[in-house]
Amino acid sequence: MSDPSPVRRPRPVPVEGMPAAVSVYEVGPRDGLQAESDVIPTAVKVALCSRLYAAGVRALEVTSFVPPSWIPQLADAREVVASVDVPDGARGVALVPNRRGLDDALSAGVREVAAVVSATDSFARANLNTDRAGSIARATEVVAEARAAGIPVRGYVSMSFGDPWEGAVDTAAVVDAASALSASGCRTLALGDTIGVATAGHVERMIDAVAAAGISRSALALHLHDTYGQALANVYAGLRNGVVEFDSSVGGLGRCPYAPGATGNLATEDLVWMLEGLGIRTGVDLVALARTSAWLSRIRGRPYASRVAAALDASPIPDREETPA
Amino acid sequence: MSDPSPVRRPRPVPVEGMPAAVSVYEVGPRDGLQAESDVIPTAVKVALCSRLYAAGVRALEVTSFVPPSWIPQLADAREVVASVDVPDGARGVALVPNRRGLDDALSAGVREVAAVVSATDSFARANLNTDRAGSIARATEVVAEARAAGIPVRGYVSMSFGDPWEGAVDTAAVVDAASALSASGCRTLALGDTIGVATAGHVERMIDAVAAAGISRSALALHLHDTYGQALANVYAGLRNGVVEFDSSVGGLGRCPYAPGATGNLATEDLVWMLEGLGIRTGVDLVALARTSAWLSRIRGRPYASRVAAALDASPIPDREETPA
Numbered sequence: 001m002s003d004p005s006p007v008r009r010p011r012p013v014p015v016e017g018m019p020a021a022v023s024v025y026e027v028g029p030r031d032g033l034q035a036e037s038d039v040i041p042t043a044v045k046v047a048l049c050s051r052l053y054a055a056g057v058r059a060l061e062v063t064s065f066v067p068p069s070w071i072p073q074l075a076d077a078r079e080v081v082a083s084v085d086v087p088d089g090a091r092g093v094a095l096v097p098n099r100r101g102l103d104d105a106l107s108a109g110v111r112e113v114a115a116v117v118s119a120t121d122s123f124a125r126a127n128l129n130t131d132r133a134g135s136i137a138r139a140t141e142v143v144a145e146a147r148a149a150g151i152p153v154r155g156y157v158s159m160s161f162g163d164p165w166e167g168a169v170d171t172a173a174v175v176d177a178a179s180a181l182s183a184s185g186c187r188t189l190a191l192g193d194t195i196g197v198a199t200a201g202h203v204e205r206m207i208d209a210v211a212a213a214g215i216s217r218s219a220l221a222l223h224l225h226d227t228y229g230q231a232l233a234n235v236y237a238g239l240r241n242g243v244v245e246f247d248s249s250v251g252g253l254g255r256c257p258y259a260p261g262a263t264g265n266l267a268t269e270d271l272v273w274m275l276e277g278l279g280i281r282t283g284v285d286l287v288a289l290a291r292t293s294a295w296l297s298r299i300r301g302r303p304y305a306s307r308v309a310a311a312l313d314a315s316p317i318p319d320r321e322e323t324p325a
Numbered sequence: 326m327s328d329p330s331p332v333r334r335p336r337p338v339p340v341e342g343m344p345a346a347v348s349v350y351e352v353g354p355r356d357g358l359q360a361e362s363d364v365i366p367t368a369v370k371v372a373l374c375s376r377l378y379a380a381g382v383r384a385l386e387v388t389s390f391v392p393p394s395w396i397p398q399l400a401d402a403r404e405v406v407a408s409v410d411v412p413d414g415a416r417g418v419a420l421v422p423n424r425r426g427l428d429d430a431l432s433a434g435v436r437e438v439a440a441v442v443s444a445t446d447s448f449a450r451a452n453l454n455t456d457r458a459g460s461i462a463r464a465t466e467v468v469a470e471a472r473a474a475g476i477p478v479r480g481y482v483s484m485s486f487g488d489p490w491e492g493a494v495d496t497a498a499v500v501d502a503a504s505a506l507s508a509s510g511c512r513t514l515a516l517g518d519t520i521g522v523a524t525a526g527h528v529e530r531m532i533d534a535v536a537a538a539g540i541s542r543s544a545l546a547l548h549l550h551d552t553y554g555q556a557l558a559n560v561y562a563g564l565r566n567g568v569v570e571f572d573s574s575v576g577g578l579g580r581c582p583y584a585p586g587a588t589g590n591l592a593t594e595d596l597v598w599m600l601e602g603l604g605i606r607t608g609v610d611l612v613a614l615a616r617t618s619a620w621l622s623r624i625r626g627r628p629y630a631s632r633v634a635a636a637l638d639a640s641p642i643p644d645r646e647e648t649p650a
Contacts, residue, residue, distance in 0.1 A: 004447075004451070004489030004490050004583040005489055005583070007487055007489065007492070007520065007522045007553075010522060010524050010527075010553070011486075011487065011493050011522070011524075011527060013524065013526040013527040013530050014526055015525070015526040015529060018526075122329075126329070161336075162332055162336065164329030164330055164332065165329050167332070168336050195332065196636075197332045197335060197336070198602075199335050199336075199338065199598070199599050199601075199602025199603055200340070200561050200599070200602070200603065201338040201339055201340040201343075201602065201603045201604070202335075202336060202338040202602060204340060205338050226632060227632065227636050228332075228335070228595065228598050228632055228633050228636055229557060229592070229595035229598070229599075229631070229632035229633060230557060230595075230598065230599055230602070232554060232555060232557060232558040233557040233558045233560070233561045233599060235558070236525050236558045236561055236562065237561065256636070258329040258639075259636045259639040260639050261635050261636075261638060261639055262632065262635050262636035262639055263635065263636075267554070270553065270554035270555075273524070273553050273554070273555065274524050274525070274554075274555060274558060276524075277523075277524025277525070277526065277527060277555070278524055278525065278526045279526070306554070307551060307552065307553055307554035307587070307588050308553050308554060310586055310587050310588065311521075311552045311553055311581070311584045311586075311587035311588075313586060314583075314584040314585050314586055314587055
C-alpha cells in the first residue's frame, strides 16, 4: 500500500446557476504589504507581481500612490510600476487616495486606478483624514478626473459590514456610498469587509440592497478579510448572488491592523481552491500560486496564513526559482 | 476618538429558509485529542468536557473506546467517562470501533455511541483493519447490539469526499454505506470529510444523493475538517440543504494525520460565530467557548487554529479559572 498524500487539487463539482468563470483580484502587493511592518525590498515586490501574473492572475493591485509618510512600505510605488510588466489583457491597478495620488499614478503610466470611500465617519477620520461625506466627495472627484483621462476606476467602499469604532454599519450608508461611486463612473464596486466581521447572510442582504439601488450585480466585487474565518463562506454567498469578482491576497499576506495576531485578507490559494472545486474558471494555476506563496513565506520568514498553502507544503512542490530577482 | 477594538460578536442577519436552531456537535475531546502527539492528563480532559458543557455545548463526543495500542491518548476512556457529568438533556457520546468497544462503553455507563464505516477500502485497511464491506458489516453489528441495549447510535461515514490514497471517492459507495447505517438504526448519520478536501458544490451534491436514497436530511450531520480552509463554506452549503448538525472542535484542536502542519477539524468558535451571524441558535456561549479555547491553548503551549479565537485574543477576555482541575 502506497503512502497517503495530501490532495493537490479539489474535485470539480459545479453548482447550477453559478458563473462559468470569475475574476480573482489579487491585492497582496498593495493591501497585504501595506499592513506589514517589515519593509520589503522593491525588487521582491516586482518579482512578486511578475510571479503572480505568470501564475495566471489577470487582475492585480500593484501598489498605492499614498504619501510616504502615511505608508512607508509603499513609498516605492513609482519604481514598482515602472518595473512591472502588465501582460496583454491583464489589469495592473494602483490605489489612489486623492487627486495628487491620481496625478502621480497617471504620470507613472498606470492604466487603471482604485478610489476609496469609507462607509463610516470613524474610519474616514482615522485613515483618510476626512469624514464619510468628505471621502465620497474626494473619491468622486478622483473618479471624474480619471475618467476624463480615459482610465477605468475601481471603487472601494471600506467598512461596509462593520467598523472597529462604531460596531454595526448602516446599510443605507453603504448603499449611498456605493451609489455615489457608481454614478461617478466606477466600472467595479468593491464592498469591503475591512475587518472581516461579515457573515454570509449579511453579505447576501447587502448585495441585494446595493442591487436594489440600481447597481448591476455583475459590477460588484467582494473585498473580504478572514479575521473571523468567514471569508470563503461569504464568497459562496456572493457567488450565489451574482458577484463575479473577489479580492484576495497570495499566502494570506497582510494582517488586521485592529486585531493584532488575527488573520488578514482572504488567501488567494484558499479562494482558488474553492473556485476550482466549484468548476469555476479563474485562469490561475494553483501550483504556480502555491510556489509563489512558498517563495514569499521563505523571504518573510513567516508561516503561511493560507490553509491550502500549509496543506500543500506537507509535500513540497519543486521550485526551480528560489531566489528573488 | 476611542481606540478601535476587535468585534466580539457578529451582527445577526438571518437568511430565509434556514433553521432557527442547529446542533453543534463537539468532537475536540475525541477527534481533536486523538490526533495529538502530546498525552493530555485525564484531569485536563475531564475539565475540558466540563467547561464545554458549561459553555452550553449539548452534544459532546467525550472519548473513544479503542484498544490503547491503537490510540494511547485515549487509553483513559473509562476514567474520563466516569468523571464527566453529562448535564440533563445533553448528549455524552463515545466512539466505539467494534463490539468489544461497545461492551466497554456500555459497562462504563455511556448512553450514546458512535459507529464508523469507511467509504473506501484504503482507509478501512489503514485505520480499521478491514475493507470497506467489512467496516460496514462490523458497524451494523455494533448498531444492532447498541439498539438492543436501548442506546442511540450516531453513524460516521469516513472519507465521504476524498481519500489520501485513492483520490476521488465514488458517490455511490458513500450512499451505500450511509444507507446500511441508516437501515441498521442509526439516529444520526455524519458524512465525514476526514481530510478536508470537499468544496461546497460537492457537499450539496452529496447531501442530495443521500437524501435521494431515502435518508432524511434532518438525520444528517456534516463532519468537516478545515485542511484547505473550506469547512465553513461547506457548512453554509449544508445549511442551505437541510442539514441541522455540524461537527467541530474547540480551538480547532487536532491535526490532519495525512498532511503534517495542516489544520485539523473545523474550529467550534468559527462555526458558532457564523451561526450567530446567521441568527441561528446553538445554545453555545461564544465568550465562554473562547475562554475554554484560551485555557486549552495555554496548557498545550500551542497557538489557536481558530481564527475567531486568535482575533478575540487581541483583546483578552478575563478568565477567573486559569488552572485546570
